[in-house]
Amino acid sequence: MSDTARTVAGRAFTVADTHPGRRISPRGSAFDYAFQALCFAAATALLASLGGVLISLAIGGWPVLSKFGFGFLTGKTWDPVRDIYGAAGPIVDTIITSLLALMLSLPIAGGVAFFLTELCPSFLRRPIGTAVELLAGIPSIVYGMWGLFVFAPVFAAKIEIPLMGMAPPGSIWETLLSGIPNGSGILSASIILAIMILPFMAATLRELLNTVPPQVRESAYGLGATTAEVVMKVTLPYVRRGAVGAVMLGLGRALGETMAVTFIIGNSHDFPKGLFDSGATIASTIANEFNEASGLQASALIALGLVLFVLTFLVLALARLLLRNPEG
Amino acid sequence: MATRASPVVVARRQATNAVFVGFCFLVTAIALVALALILWSLVAQGASGLNLHIFTLDTPAAGSVGGLRNAIVGSLMMCALAMLIAVAVGVLAGTWLSEYAGSSRYGSVIRFLNDVLLSAPSILIGLFVYQLLVRPFHGFSGFAGAVALAIIAVPVITRTTEDVLKLQPTSLREAGMALGSPFWHVIRTILWRASASGMITGALLAFARISGETAPLLFTALNNQFFSWNMTKPTASLPVVIFNDALTPYPDLNKLAWAAALLTAGAVLAVTILARVFSKERRSS
Numbered sequence: 001m002s003d004t005a006r007t008v009a010g011r012a013f014t015v016a017d018t019h020p021g022r023r024i025s026p027r028g029s030a031f032d033y034a035f036q037a038l039c040f041a042a043a044t045a046l047l048a049s050l051g052g053v054l055i056s057l058a059i060g061g062w063p064v065l066s067k068f069g070f071g072f073l074t075g076k077t078w079d080p081v082r083d084i085y086g087a088a089g090p091i092v093d094t095i096i097t098s099l100l101a102l103m104l105s106l107p108i109a110g111g112v113a114f115f116l117t118e119l120c121p122s123f124l125r126r127p128i129g130t131a132v133e134l135l136a137g138i139p140s141i142v143y144g145m146w147g148l149f150v151f152a153p154v155f156a157a158k159i160e161i162p163l164m165g166m167a168p169p170g171s172i173w174e175t176l177l178s179g180i181p182n183g184s185g186i187l188s189a190s191i192i193l194a195i196m197i198l199p200f201m202a203a204t205l206r207e208l209l210n211t212v213p214p215q216v217r218e219s220a221y222g223l224g225a226t227t228a229e230v231v232m233k234v235t236l237p238y239v240r241r242g243a244v245g246a247v248m249l250g251l252g253r254a255l256g257e258t259m260a261v262t263f264i265i266g267n268s269h270d271f272p273k274g275l276f277d278s279g280a281t282i283a284s285t286i287a288n289e290f291n292e293a294s295g296l297q298a299s300a301l302i303a304l305g306l307v308l309f310v311l312t313f314l315v316l317a318l319a320r321l322l323l324r325n326p327e328g
Numbered sequence: 329m330a331t332r333a334s335p336v337v338v339a340r341r342q343a344t345n346a347v348f349v350g351f352c353f354l355v356t357a358i359a360l361v362a363l364a365l366i367l368w369s370l371v372a373q374g375a376s377g378l379n380l381h382i383f384t385l386d387t388p389a390a391g392s393v394g395g396l397r398n399a400i401v402g403s404l405m406m407c408a409l410a411m412l413i414a415v416a417v418g419v420l421a422g423t424w425l426s427e428y429a430g431s432s433r434y435g436s437v438i439r440f441l442n443d444v445l446l447s448a449p450s451i452l453i454g455l456f457v458y459q460l461l462v463r464p465f466h467g468f469s470g471f472a473g474a475v476a477l478a479i480i481a482v483p484v485i486t487r488t489t490e491d492v493l494k495l496q497p498t499s500l501r502e503a504g505m506a507l508g509s510p511f512w513h514v515i516r517t518i519l520w521r522a523s524a525s526g527m528i529t530g531a532l533l534a535f536a537r538i539s540g541e542t543a544p545l546l547f548t549a550l551n552n553q554f555f556s557w558n559m560t561k562p563t564a565s566l567p568v569v570i571f572n573d574a575l576t577p578y579p580d581l582n583k584l585a586w587a588a589a590l591l592t593a594g595a596v597l598a599v600t601i602l603a604r605v606f607s608k609e610r611r612s613s
Contacts, residue, residue, distance in 0.1 A: 025510070026509060026510050027510075029510035031510065031512055032511055034512075035512035039424030040428065041420075042418075042420035043420075043421040043429070043435075043486075046417075046441060046442050046482065046483065047441055049445065049456075049479050049482075050441050050448070053455075053456040056455070056459040056460060057455065057456070059459070108355040108358065109359075111359075115352040115353065115355075115356040118352075119349060131360070134597060134600055134601070137596055138366075138540070138596065138597070139540025139542070139567065139589075139593060139596060140542075141542045141567055141570050142366070143366065144574075145570065145585065145586070146366045148574060148575075149574075150365075195362055195363070198363075199363065226341055226345035226348075227348065228348035229345070231348070249447060253447060256447075256449025256451065258449070258450070259542050259543060259567075262571075263574065283449060286455065287451060287543060287546060301455075305452050308451075308452060309452055312448065312449055313444060313448075316443075316444045317444060320443040
């Protein structure tokens with residue numbers, strides 16, 4: 001090593017000459033440790049920011065959490081005037097809208113992904129695939145605006161009012177379809193959320209299905225399987241862990257989404273009664289109230305943030321564990 | 329040996345398949361139409377609000393003529409500063425994950441947390457930066473907004489940096505080392521250079537991601553009705569202007585919000601397409 005090092009770049013290394021056989025470090029290697037430490041620090045900054053989010057939410061939310069305890073999660077009253085904070089309404093609304101959005105969006109996202117991997121003529125495959133990927137990047141506030149200005153009026157006139165009229169009095173449908181038919185509410189927010197996560201889930205599922213080796217797919221076709229059978233019995237099971245992960249990732253997005261929801265959910269903290277009723281998710285409550293809040297209300301909003309953090313962390317962590325190893 | 333499938337079974341399988349194929353075609357059509365409708369209203373409503381005032385005047389009060397100059401400049405300043413921070417931190421963190429972490433426990437923890445942070449709710453990042461930078465320093469500021477955006481951009485850059493560095497062959501590192509270069513020099517002059525197009529793609533995707541973010545700016549940069557280069561004070565941004573103006577009952581302001589949405593979405597799309605061009609160059613080579 002020392003012999004070769006001595007001749008590198010034609011430079012005479014006096015150290016090596018005076019101490020034959022001694023290893024010489026190349027010039028500038030003193031910085032190696034500093035550079036490694038720098039990279040390490042940057043990686044640790046990631047840990048610090050996620051930890052910082054958790055700690056700052058816990059500290060900020062502590063006054064309310066210590067005052068109301070477990071009642072903060074179960075209380076149905078959110079009243080800044082009397083300083084009573086129960087988060088059951090926003091928590092339930094967050095979970096309901098996200099799950100509804102997932103139920104609406106999953107079959108469509110799946111259908112798009114299957115279409116793109118199995119059925120689409122090859123000259124359309126790239127343009128449609130690219131379009132879906134590009135749409136996944138559209139800022140969520142655009143979906144929210146569209147929901148408020150375009151979707152809500154149509155939805156109120158064409159869907160809500162006729163459906164409410166059709167519901168048989170006294171049946172469960174009447175309760176389910178109750179609310180003010182102004183186009184905003186739980187169901188509208190779920191639909192907008194579903195449209196928002198659709199391109200993202202379709203793109204992720206398509207990417208997963210593309211990882212299935214062509215031999216697997218071709219041997220299934222070779223055995224005489226139909227397209228439906230290839231998808232349902234061969235390629236989808238091949239990536240099932242990853243597919244569940246992709247769905248969880250979509251759920252995580254829906255849970256934490258602020259802008260697509262805030263515009264159209266109606267912003268009421270009461271416990272929701274029907275699908276057309278106004279509601280408020282955790283994120284929309286924070287977005288609407290935080291800048292005007294002080295004292296206990298600000299603390300209550302931060303505590304809501306902590307609940308959202310725990311909720312999404314669990315979902316996202318599960319999603320990532322499943323996606324890490326999509327096969328099997 | 330060869331048993332013929334009964335015609336009933338064949339017919340049932342074919343019928344199932346027809347239903348399945350029909351369903352896939354139908355939902356793809358529905359999805360594309362829905363998304364096309366959204367883009368169409370965005371373009372139609374936004375274009376009617378676009379004019380020269382957008383770039384020369386500041387955000388108006390209700391009832392007066394105005395534009396988006398302060399918001400455009402504010403958005404650009406905050407995104408640029410956020411990208412400076414995020415590229416520095418993200419590239420170094422990605423380099424550590426790819427080159428130094430190996431299969432260490434700490435490395436896999438960081439990798440996992442980075443993936444979680446990648447899709448963490450952005451409004452929580454806003455709350456965090458509010459408590460970190462806004463409350464202690466008694467005021468909303470463009471810097472706080474930039475930090476919030478940087479926290480959102482870093483995981484994207486870290487992830488792509490790690491991925492593209494891992495694609496580089498080990499022989500490349502060994503060749504650099506054999507020439508007597510210190511490892512940090514090998515990383516800087518060989519690995520980063522070889523992965524440049526992939527890293528640029530990652531940075532562009534991160535930029536596209538943060539330029540449409542609204543939630544983290546609400547409690548950090550707030551908004552500003554006036555033109556200002558001063559990032560120590562509240563700073564206007566396009567997404568926040570959209571949020572505020574869309575929720576007002578004034579048609580003028582709603583129109584301005586649509587124009588701002590068109591500008592933002594157009595910028596995001598343009599940057600995403602640019603990123604794809606870069607990554608295509610990498611893939612085809």
